[in-house]
Amino acid sequence: MAKQSLDTIRVFALGGLGELGKNMYVVETEEEILVIDAGWMFPEDDMLGVDVVIPDISYLVQNKEKVRGIIITHGHEDHIGALAYILRKIHAPVYGTKLTIGLVEDHLKEKGLRKKADLRQIHGESRITVGQFPIHFFRVTHSIPDSVGISIETPQGLIVHTGDFKFDQNPVDGRYTDIDKLTRIGKRGVLCLLSDSTNAEIPGTSPSETSTGYGIAEMFQEAQGRIIVTTFASNVHRIQQVINAAQSEQRKIAVVGHSINKVIEISQKLGYLHCPDDIFVEPSEVENMDPANTAVLCTGSQGEPMSALTQMAKGSHHELAVEKGDTVVIAANPKAGNEKSVSRLIDFLYQLGAEVIYGRENVHASGHGFQEELMLMLNLLRPTHFIPVHGEFRMQQAHGELAETAGVSPDNTFLLDKGEVVEFTNKKAKRSGKVPSGNVLIDGLGVGDVGNIVLRDRRLLSEDGILVVVVTLNKKSTGIVSGPDIISRGFVYVRESEELMEEANTKVKTTLEKALSENVKEWSTLKSNIRDVLSRFLYEKTKRRPMILPIIMEV
Structure with missing residues (x-):
């Protein structure tokens, strides 16, 4: 292993912190990047019309020549759902267990990407090298078979990611979380542990x-x-x-x-x-x-x-x-x-x-361990540094408190947000800036073309509706040829609000005639005047602010 390239290790998340879903974690050296998981999540209530949300991978795209591999811990959507979108921009091998790769293959087939993807199968006993990273896997119990955790060797120590896990003493398939291997990893010394925080607030042990x-x-x-x-x-x-x-x-x-x-x-x-x-x-x-x-x-x-x-x-x-x-x-x-x-x-x-x-x-039994199981994982691995992942901030906070109980120094526990970087140098950790992160919204076939402005417009439309004002002007005489015609959608029912609409029509007509008499011909100015007058009038009459869309035509 080239020691110089691994002297500084950077660890950060592009998803999965402060939220439940779109898990994506990154281990980076000067020359190489290793990605763990690539999931999506369902949209929040205010993301109107959005199908799913994936992590912002602009940092990975900028450094795509450094990405050596993507390791998937298990086959749930919040860990594999974004792969089809990511592999369009980043060409890297994908590692996963037999069932995980089977589910990934199906996802990629639906997107027409299976033939281009480099999928490599591993199992709970696998030892592989990805770029310069020697990696060991260990079996964990979760609500889907073939789930694994990951141990990554660096010159500074081991970085361990648990994946989603619980300690089920009577698993359905008879496959237990590998306590023996976890004990051996802990004895070697764990530089940093990234551990599942989903149920960190719930005391006791999860039911089998x-x-x-x-x-x-x-x-x-x-x-x-x-x-x-x-x-x-x-x-x-x-x-x-x-x-x-x-x-x-x-x-x-x-x-x-x-x-x-x-x-x-x-x-x-x-x-x-x-x-x-x-x-x-x-x-x-x-x-x-x-x-x-x-x-x-x-x-x-x-x-x-x-x-x-x-x-x-x-x-x-x-x-x-x-x-x-x-x-x-x-x-x-x-x-x-x-x-x-x-x-x-x-x-x-x-x-x-x-x-x-x-x-x-x-x-129903959760596939994520409760507090006693999270404590057991901490005690088995005995990490020097700890990053709670896979959960909302209150869950990360609760997990951090558990780590302190298990003997991890509070100074060595990092409660991070997406994009925040922890840098390891000489086996010491510190916060070190931030990389670009956030949400990319998937709407139909569109990837990332729906942003805050589009969501704002959709929200306005859903709350107060829209009024379309259509007017035709004479190009030579600059007079009104026809209109204004006002079309209402989601604002008021026109047949029951005829007086209001007639008054609004008169306001628009008066505003246009005044502007044209003052030789105002710029369409942008005319549209702005219509919006201002109509917005004030409608709010005064209804206390509502519909979106107003003026359309001007010339003949």
Whole structure:
């Protein structure tokens, strides 16, 4: 290893700090960059019309010749979702476990990028070298199989990233977090630990994923009619438990939702999901079957408007609908920000006459460790420096306090925001400036073309609507040929506000005639005058500020 190039190590995040989602972490030397994860997150409520949000990778693009590889810890969307966008701009090998690479391949195929991508498979015992970085992997338990953590060797010491983890003493697939390897890594000395902070505020130990299997089996035994289960599409362990419960009760399963169908197909093909060939039926067959012999497995646990469960509840799904007597099991907890949409969905399901089972510990277990598990990770690795990652700031703060309890000096714990850099020199750490970071918004096929100004306009349109003012002027005489015509959308219903619209029309006409009589011909000035007069008038009359869009034509 070239020591000179690794004398100074820089560690920072381009996503995943101060938020839940779009995880992306970077380890950098003078000559090389290693990227850990490349996820997306769903938009905030005020990001109107936006589909997903990915990290701002402008720093990586500026230094793309230094990027030696992208390591993916597991196959959840908040860790792999941005890869298709990043690989268009950065050509680097992608490393992941068997299932992770399988899910990544599917993502890239949908974007037409599979043939261009260099995907390399690793496992929990792998030792590889990426550029000048010797890297060891260790197995961790999470809500998706084949999850790993990463240990990166540098001349100054080990930098360890835990990935998403919990210490499940009875995992569904029998694969435990590798405590033995973690102990050995800790004995070697860990320069810096980046650790999952999602549940740092919750005391105790997270329930085993296996316990949810018993709860789901109990629901299947008790349900008299059709049973509908919704969960995260990528929660392979939960899907396996639903299949086991359905098989035990001799029910057939209809799978509804593109993403969950894809995960089942890939997981079956790679050997991570085990089920009889005849257990699945087409959704169109369910209506003609005895409800007591059927189950539906679908997406929609977060109340998403276009998800399968929401469409089934509203009667807009083309094959299935929720009916009176159905038992709906929501085998997931709402993520931060989704509470209202989930609550509305539950209320709607009750109105339809369904029995809804939600918020129970026996049908959902978090894939992220609670405080005692986070403490165990800290005690096993005994890091000199600590950076809490993967969480909102209050979660990072709580994790930092746990680290202090575990013996990490508060001076060596860094609560960072996206882009903030920690620099290691001579095994000492300090804050060292900031790199460009932020959000890139994906809307349809557009990547980054929706920014603050577009969002502001969408917000204004959603709040007070728009008025379009159309007027035609005579090019020679500079008189008004036709109009002004005022078109209202989302502001007032014209037929019920004729007096207001006539008055507004008169205001615009008077303003234009005055300006033209003063020989004002600049369209920008005329438009500005129309906006100013109309805005003042409408606010005085309605206390609302619609967007005003003047359109001037000449003949």
